Amino acid sequence: NAGVMQNPRHLVRRRGQEARLRCSPMKGHSHVYWYRQLPEEGLKFMVYLQKENIIDESGMPKERFSAEFPKEGPSILRIQQVVRGDSAAYFCASSQPSGGGYTFGSGTRLTVV
Amino acid sequence: RKEVEQDPGPFNVPEGATVAFNCTYSNSASQSFFWYRQDCRKEPKLLMSVYSSGNEDGRFTAQLNRASQYISLLIRDSKLSDSATYLCVVTANAGKSTFGDGTTLTVKP
Helix, strand or coil: CCCCEEECCEEEECCCCCEEEEEECCCCCCEEEEEEECCCCCEEEEEEEECCEEEECCCCCCCCEEEECCCCCCEEEEECCCCHHHCEEEEEEEEECCEEEEEECCCEEEEEC | CCCEEECCCCEEEECCCCEEEEEEECCCCCCEEEEEEECCCCCCEEEEEECCCCEEECCEEEEEECCCCEEEEEECCCCHHHCEEEEEEEECCCCCEEECCCEEEEEEC
16 A cells, blocks of 8 residues: 655756656545645645645646646646746645545655756 | 744753643634654654644643644653654645644754
8 A cells, every 4th residue: 555656756957947746645545735845944835636626726836837636647746947946845745535634755856957 | 924833943852851842823713733743854744633632642742722723742751763843734624734834853862
């Protein structure tokens, strides 16, 4: 019973490139959340998704960032035209519909050079 | 004002000490409360849920005061392995949780 799977673990992109981060929730979990943690800062909510639906994207930057959770396959966080300030750890978490706390993936460390 | 506020610390305590962390939240509609632990900026891991009646798990005790919008975590008989950042988490409705910035604990021999 695998936990939340994120890949890649580490991603290096040059400024202006696109970054795609993937997250497969735990089996039985239908809710997916993305959080960002900048160096020396706390976890900041980005987006909450269910299958084929964005439920809350109040934490997503207005431009360059998008997220999806298709009917089949993992959830994708996409960052277009990355800038140095996007360098951070991006954590995905999943939960059951009834709540009860999150299970986090190991995160993707994005470095923009 | 932040939705969830924690004393960032750091708390430096000797082994065997008792240490308490506090957390306040601003949204009175908040429904669920948790403490997570994060080691060296790895993924956070759920430590325990927090209930109004209080709950205990071994050396850890969590308390919730809804009237004061206040959550606490007490660690007794601290171990070196308790060194970590402790995150207070509040969920206002089904889904999105808001994390505090964390309190750093270092337990020294």
